[in-house]
Amino acid sequence: xxxxxxxRHLFGVAPGSQSAAKNAETTSNxxxxxxxxxxxxxxxxxxxxxxxxxxxxxxxxxxxxxxxxFEGDVKGGHRRVNFGNCxxxxxxxxxxxxxxxxxxxxxxxVMCQRSTLWKIAKDTLQEWYFERxxxxxxxxxxxxxxxYQLTKRIDNFDVVPPYFALHxxxxxxxxxxxxxxxxxxxxLKQFLLTSVFTDEAHANERGRYCQQLAQxxxxxxxxxxxxxxxxxxxxxxxxxxKGFVSLHRTSDSAINAFNEGKLYxxxxxxxxxxxxxxxxxxxxxxxxxxxxFGVHRIDDYTANSAVFVQDLVEKIQEKGTEYRCGxxxxxxxxxxxxxxxxxxxxxxxxxxxxxxSSHAFDYVVLAAxxxxxxxxxxxSVGDACPTxxxxxxxxxxxxxxxxxxDGNGRLGNGRSSNLLxxxxxxxxxxxSSVGVNMARMAGFGELVGYRDKAVDVPSLGPKVLGxxxxxxxxxxxxxxxxxxxxxxxxxxxxxxxxxxxRSLPGLFMHTGHGTLGWTLCLATSECLAQxxxxxxxxxQTESTYQLPxxxxxxxxxxxxxxxx
Numbered sequence: 182x183x184x185x186x187x188x189r190h191l192f193g194v195a196p197g198s199q200s201a202a203k204n205a206e207t208t209s210n211x212x213x214x215x216x217x218x219x220x221x222x223x224x225x226x227x228x229x230x231x232x233x234x235x236x237x238x239x240x241x242x243x244x245x246x247x248x249x250x251f252e253g254d255v256k257g258g259h260r261r262v263n264f265g266n267c268x269x270x271x272x273x274x275x276x277x278x279x280x281x282x283x284x285x286x287x288x289x290x291v292m293c294q295r296s297t298l299w300k301i302a303k304d305t306l307q308e309w310y311f312e313r314x315x316x317x318x319x320x321x322x323x324x325x326x327x328x329y330q331l332t333k334r335i336d337n338f339d340v341v342p343p344y345f346a347l348h349x350x351x352x353x354x355x356x357x358x359x360x361x362x363x364x365x366x367x368x369l370k371q372f373l374l375t376s377v378f379t380d381e382a383h384a385n386e387r388g389r390y391c392q393q394l395a396q397x398x399x400x401x402x403x404x405x406x407x408x409x410x411x412x413x414x415x416x417x418x419x420x421x422x423k424g425f426v427s428l429h430r431t432s433d434s435a436i437n438a439f440n441e442g443k444l445y446x447x448x449x450x451x452x453x454x455x456x457x458x459x460x461x462x463x464x465x466x467x468x469x470x471x472x473x474f475g476v477h478r479i480d481d482y483t484a485n486s487a488v489f490v491q492d493l494v495e496k497i498q499e500k501g502t503e504y505r506c507g508x509x510x511x512x513x514x515x516x517x518x519x520x521x522x523x524x525x526x527x528x529x530x531x532x533x534x535x536x537x538s539s540h541a542f543d544y545v546v547l548a549a550x551x552x553x554x555x556x557x558x559x560x561s562v563g564d565a566c567p568t569x570x571x572x573x574x575x576x577x578x579x580x581x582x583x584x585x586x587d588g589n590g591r592l593g594n595g596r597s598s599n600l601l602x603x604x605x606x607x608x609x610x611x612x613s614s615v616g617v618n619m620a621r622m623a624g625f626g627e628l629v630g631y632r633d634k635a636v637d638v639p640s641l642g643p644k645v646l647g648x649x650x651x652x653x654x655x656x657x658x659x660x661x662x663x664x665x666x667x668x669x670x671x672x673x674x675x676x677x678x679x680x681x682x683r684s685l686p687g688l689f690m691h692t693g694h695g696t697l698g699w700t701l702c703l704a705t706s707e708c709l710a711q712x713x714x715x716x717x718x719x720x721q722t723e724s725t726y727q728l729p730x731x732x733x734x735x736x737x738x739x740x741x742x743x744x745x
Contacts, residue, residue, distance in 0.1 A: 220252025400730030420615030
């Protein structure tokens, strides 16, 4: 199949045409049919950006797409979650389960480097040791002295807990399907190529690219919450907070965080722990004996990504996008339609859902989070999507206590109306809040296979998050059993995968954001919309994306073709 083929041929448009939409109108008056596989943050932001992109051209081309979002989770999408009433999210998407996320201007999460390989090995062994200790503890419960000695290290706040874990047997063992094993090996190959055979300069370059995306993402987010009465109402719903404090156990670590902020053009200040406690008094509750160092990132924001996405679902539906949820949105098969390439009345792709219905589409956008590589393999382009699930945990603490008694009265003096005045991080765990009586701890990165196969894979994550949450919020009712697993699509080179797979015209990707979905998706969805619209109009000349905030990034850096 020639890679130069474009869906403009399906609309009867010659390669040299200036307006594919006009030619399509004169031939069959058809609108492009776009399927978005996945109704989480990647899918919903993609639908919103595509709708806006085509709407911007409506006056000239008099054409708008038919956009359908497929979300297989019956609890997903438009179902509101009332966090203030202690209601746990039942939507399995990481969007909902890790809702108190950062909207920073700098995304400094470059994981794919040599040092990470060592940390994964070290943390995996450390977790294995702690799990064996817990097993022995239960076996020797009668010997209280020995029990104390064994648990002393696990519960010691002066020992940094492991962040990563690799359960290789679950990734490639008998419980995994052939496709799941294949996605692991595809990911591992690209991850090793990036981590072993690229240097620090290359890692910094990837970090700078993510930083550009994050800055544009924050620009779009601020535009959404500052847009008149509607924006003010949205800001109230998502619990916006400004500022962020990262805590470090060594001065070198704090200096590195400061230098990264400076490198990426962010307002970042190293502060003594006493100043950090003034910004967020609950920091003083942490029983860490050794000195801590603080880094204040003044321009970062936090907001509830789940509520933002649910609000966006309602908005895209109002503008004509169809959001199919549950059985009508659960895809059982996706395949190329068996039609002639010149046929203009049938779509290039066929999607069959669990309710038995079949749908034809001209474009398919794979934005299904951790399941995206499995869909890619159905279309024989698995190598173009080498992502893999990275399991983390979130634990929500509810309390009736607020710092000033009345959280609603704290906005007047510039302070947050949330339970925490300032979100914070320590030991790769993040704590933030988007309501007057709740806060959320989140962290950990574990390779344990796919969601349905990893239910019984042990983890120290809930125990550690519970321990830190109980220290920070001694008045809250916290149990580690309420910690929720959330699976994120990890890219093997830190960068999202966005754009068309050239070997399969009409197939686009919007995935690989890892732990940075809320940090990047508003920006990368703009990239996706530009790429798809350019293909529709026959524009093959652009080499960069023009993003909100007057930011320009190279298209090739996120292209799925970079892995081929």
